[in-house]
Amino acid sequence: MSLLEYFRPETIEEALELLQQGVPLGGGTAITPRRREVSAVIDLQDLGLDQLESQDGFVLIGAGVKLQSIVDAEGILPEALRIACRQEAGWNLRNMATIAGTLMAGDGRSPLLTVMLAMDTQVLLEPGDKTISLVELFEQRERQAFRQLITTLKFPEPKALGYEQVARAPADRPVVCAAVARLSENDSKQRVRVALGGFGAKPILVDEAGSIVEQSGGVEAAAEAARQAYADAGDAWASGEYRSHAAGVLVRRLLTAGVD
C-alpha cells in the first residue's frame, strides 16, 4: 500500500537529481505527519550539511544543522538566536528538526523565523549556487515549482540582536514576537532590521522601523511603524488591535534596551 519512495543520497549532485521526484527530508518532524501527501522523500542526513562556522564576519549554518546544535552553540551564536531556537520546541524535537526544515515549514508564529529574518539571513540554494534572502524564500517556498535544495544559511554576525515575545504561557507559541538586529553596514554605518512575528504564514520585516532607527534613532517612531505594520494582523488567536499594540511595546523595549 505504501506509495512513498525513500531516497538517501550521499552527494549533493545525487540529491539534486532526485529533487524532481520528491521533497527534501530534514529531520522529518514536518514531513512525516504529511507523508501520505508526498510521493517521495529525499533524506539529506548523509550530505554532510551539518557544519556550523564563522567566516569573515558571517555565520554559516549547514541546512542539516539540528536546532539543538544551535541551542548548544553558547558563545558562538547570538544569545537571542539560541533563545528563539529553544522556544521553537522541546528537547526531543530540537534533536530532530533541522534549521532548513524549520525555515521551510515554519509559519509566522515561529520565533526562529522571526529572529533569522531580523538577522538578514541569506539562503544558499542548489542547483545554480544561488543566494536568496529569507523574504524571497518565504515567497517561493510554497510554490510547487520550488525544487531547490537549501545547503547553507548565512548571516552577518550581528552587533546586537534581541528577541521578545508575548504568549499565553512561557513555552507557548507567541501571539506577537519581535526581533531587532543591529548589523554593520560598514565601519561607519549600522543597519537595523526589525522583524515581527506571531501572526500569519510568515514573519514580516518592518523596513520602516529599521530605517527610522538608522536615520534618527527615534524609538517611538519605530515602535509606531511596528504598530502600523500589524494594524490588521487579526486572526482567531488575537485581534489586530492587540497585536498592533503589543508589537509597538516589544519593538520599543528592544530598541530601548539596546539589543545586546
Added chain:
Amino acid sequence: MRIQFTLNGVANEIDVPSDTTLLSALRSQLGLFGVKHGCETGECGACAVLLDGVPVNSCVMLAAQADGHEIETIETLGEHPQLGWRRTSGLHPIQQAFVEVGAIQCGYCTPAMVLAAHALLENEPDPSEAQVRDALSGVLCRCTGYLKPVQAVLRAAAVLRGEAVEPIVSPIPVDLIVEGDEAPEGEGPLPGGSELLTLTRVMPRIQIAPKTETWHAVGHPEPKVDAVKLVQGKPAFTADFEMRGMLIAKLLHSPVAHARIKRIDASKARALPGVAAVLTWKDIPRVVYSTAGQSDPIPGPLDSFSLDNKVRFVGDRVAFVAAESEAIAEKALELIEVEYEPLPAVLDPSEAMTEGAPQIHDEPEYVDFAESDASRNLSASVHIDIGDVEKGFAEADVIVEGTYYVPKVQQAHIEPHVVITYWDEDDRLVVRTSTQVPFHARRMLAPVLGLPAKRIRVIKPRIGGGFGGKQEVLIEDVAAHLTIATGRPVLFEYTRAEEFFASRSRHPMRFHMKTGLKRDGTITANQMDVLSDTGAYGCHALTVTGNTGHKAMAIYVGDGAYRESPNIRFHADIVYTNTPPSGAYRGYGVPQGFWAVERHMETIAQQLNLDPLAFRLKNALRAGELHPFSTAWSEGREPRPEIIKTCGLEECARQGASAIGWASKKENPDWHSVSGAPHLRRGIGVAMLMHGTAIPYLDMGGASIKINDDGSFNLLVGATDLGTGSDTILAQQAAEVLGVPVDDVIVYSSDTDMTPFDKGAYASSTTYISGGAVVGAARKVAEKIRARAARMLSKESGEKLSPEDIVLRDRCAWAPDGRSVSLTEVALNALHHQDQEQIMGVASFVSPVAPPPFATQFAEVTVDVETGQVRVERLVMAVDAGVIINPLTASGQVEGGMTQALGYAVCEEMRYDQTGRPREIDFRAYHIFSAHEMPELQTIFVETFEPSHPFGVKALAEIPTDGVAPAVGNAVMDACGASVTTAPMTPERVWRALKSDQ
C-alpha cells in the same frame, strides 16, 4: 525496504514499507511496547527513543531514517529485581528513583521521561534543575505536574554519582501551625529565585490526624504497586495487546456542523482490497442511548446512536471501517461517498433556545430526562432555591453583580481513547478498553450491540490517563460493531486530532452572579444563573452543571442567622449546540463554578474593603452544619440531608497563607513592584474551595480478598486505577487491616468477569468508596484468620483463645502472651491441613454522605502591564482531604491537578470558527504546560478524620483542579487592578481588562 540499525545494543535488520514510522516499526514489528503512541505530530513525546544517545520522537521519524543508527528504548534499561533463579541487575537507578519518589502516575509517558533523563545524565552527571527540566521538555505529562519526575532525575543523578540520598520516610507528625507569617524553618523563599523551583524534600508538608500515628501501611509513602511494571514500559496498556488477524478501525467524521445524510454509498470502499467491513447507519440497529458512563438509570437524556442519518457537529460519526492496515482503512474512508443536506447550525449557546433556532435533536427516539426539552434544544435544567433568596436580597446593604465566562477545554490524557474487541472461544465479546467505567460500559453496550450483558466481558488494563474523558463509552461500540460484522479482532485508537474534535471536553459556561451583603461582609443571599453548553449530545449535561452549583455555591452560606438558614439560588440551563459534546472532565462542573464564585468574592472583598481571607472564612461552611444543597439536589436522584462532619478550611487558609507569605506580600507595595522593570507588577491571590466525595446512596464499590498458600493475598477490585494510584492506596488499606506489608497484597483491577462490581473511577470516590469495600473485605478475611489462628494457638498451648484475642501484625497472628503463627502457617492450615476452606472475604461499600474535602489555593503572578502577559510564579495548595493514605500519591494528585488547572487559568481553550470547525486539533495549538515552564508548586495536607470512613478519608482527586484559575485571576487583579472575567487569562484579555479600568 530493508533497513539495518543497532537496537538496544544488538544489530537488527527489518523489512518495512517506506512510509512506516519508527514508532510503528518498533511496536508492530519488533514488539517494543515501551514506546507509546500519544500523537502523530511529535508534540507529546510519549514515543521517544534514544537515537545515537539523544531523545527523538519516533512518531515523526520514518523507520528508514534510522538506518545505520543506534536506537535505545526503555527495554534496554533495568529489569525487575527478582526474576526467580536468574540474577538480575534490577532497575536502573533512574527507574528506581522514579519508583521511589512517586514520579509515576499513569506511567504512559514514564518510559520517555526515563530515556530523556538517561540521555541527560550520560552527558551531565551533575545537572541543575533547569537542565533537568529542559531535558524533560520534550515529553508532555498530564498527570504529575513534573515536580516528582524532576525530583526523581535529581535523585538518580546523586545516586549515579555515588552520593547518599535521603530515604523516603513516612511523615513525622508535626504541628504545622506557625506564628505570624513565617514558614517553618527550611521552607522559606528558596535560594536562587525562580530558577530553583523544586524542593529537594519529596514529601509534602502534612499535619497529621492523631489517630493515624500507629498505622503501618496507611499514611506511609509506599511505592505504587504498578510502578515497577510501568517504569519498564511493559505492555500493560490496551494497545500493547497483540492478536493474530487483528483489523484496524477508522472512523469517517462529518465535515459539517449540522446536516442530514441524504445519500451514503460505501461500495467503493468495500471493494478496496484489504477492507474487511464498512458500516454506515443503514447497516446497524438504531438504538438510542447515552454515552455517559453513569449508574442506572442514566441521569440524562438518551440522544445518541452508534451511527445516525444526521450529523450534529464537525467530527460527528458518519461511517466505520475495518481493514488490514491503517493505510488501507484511511484510503477506504476517502472512498465513501456521502451527500449531505446542510441544516442551519447553532454554534452560540446563547442562541440555542431562541425562537426559531434549528432543532438539533428531532429524532423520534429521543428520551427525555427530567426537564430536558429537545424541541427547545434544552438538554437539562436545574432550578434550586434554598431559603428565601428574595428576602435575603431585600435585607442586603449592598448587592454586587457580575458576569463570568469559562471556555471548553480538553482532558488531554496522553494515551488516546483506545479499545480492542474480539470474540473469545465461547463467542463472548471481549472488550479490552481504556475506560474508567468497565461495569457501566458492559451494561450500556449490551443493548447497543444486541447482546445480553452476560455475553460481554470488559477488561480494563492500565490506563494512560483519563481525567473524566474515559468516563464515556465513547469508542467501544465502534470496534464492537466491526468485530460483530467481521468476526475478527479489531483495534480502534483515536488520533490526537480526533481527541480534540470528536471526543468530550469540559462544559463551557456563562455565569451571572448576584450577591447580597451586609456592610460587615455577611452574605445575605447568593445567586448564580448559568448557561452551560453541552454541545451536540447531552452526556453528563445535567450532572456536571448540577455539581457546579452543588459545590461552588454551597461553600458560602453567610454568617449569623444566615448561617442557620442560608439563601442560595442556583438556576442553570444546559443547551445543545452544533459543537463537539462536552462531558466529564476532572472537577465535573466545579472548576467552572469556582471561577465565577471566587472571582466574584474577590471583587466583593475589594469593593467593600474587606480582608479577602477573613471575608471568605466569615461566610464559609463549617463542621457541624448542613450541606445546604444536600436537601435540594443529588445528581438527579432523591436528595437527603447531610451534615458536614469535618472541615479543615480555616486551617488550610492559615497554613497556605503561611507558606506563601500572604501577610508580608498582600498589602506590601514594595513586593508588588519589580526592581528595574516598571512594566512588571507582582500579585497574590487566593480561592477557597470545597468538593464532594462520591455520590451518596448511589456509588458502590465491591472488593474481594483471598489468602494464598504463602500468606499473601489477592485483592480484586472493580475500581479503575487510571494513574491516580488507587490500586496502591486500596492495597495499603487492605494491608493495614491484615497486618502485612503492602507488597503482600496483589491487586487486580478490573475485569467484569473476575472482579466485583465497582461504579468506576469518577466523582472522587475510589479512596473512599472502593476503600471502604476493601476494608470491609479485609476485615472479613482478618476475622477468619484470627479464628483459625486462635484455634491453632489454642491447640498448641491448651489455653482457649478467642478470635478477639488475636492481633494481626508483621505477617503473623499474635496471641496476647506473645506467641504467634505466621500467616503462611495459617494459609497452609486452611488450604491443606485442617477443616479446609478458602479464607476469603467479599464486601461492598456505599455511603449515606459525600463528605466534602476543603482547600485553599494560593497563587503568585507577575503581570506585564503593557502587554497583559501573565506569568504564574508559584502555586500553593493546602487541602483537607481527611486522612492521607499515601503522601506521595496524594501530593502527586495535587501537583498534577494544579497543573491542569494552570492551563485552564492561562492558556487552555477550544474555539470554533463560524462553520463549527475547531481551532485546536493538536498540542501545538492546544498548549499544555511542559516541564521547563512550570511555576513552583507546593502541597500542604491538613488532615481531619472523617468518621464515615474506617480510615477517615475524604476525596482528593478533583479539588486540585478547582481553584488555580480564580486564584490566578485574583492575583492578576491584585497585581494591576485588571479584573478579568473570562478564562483563560490570555495576554489580550488582561490587556483589555487593564484598558477598561483606565
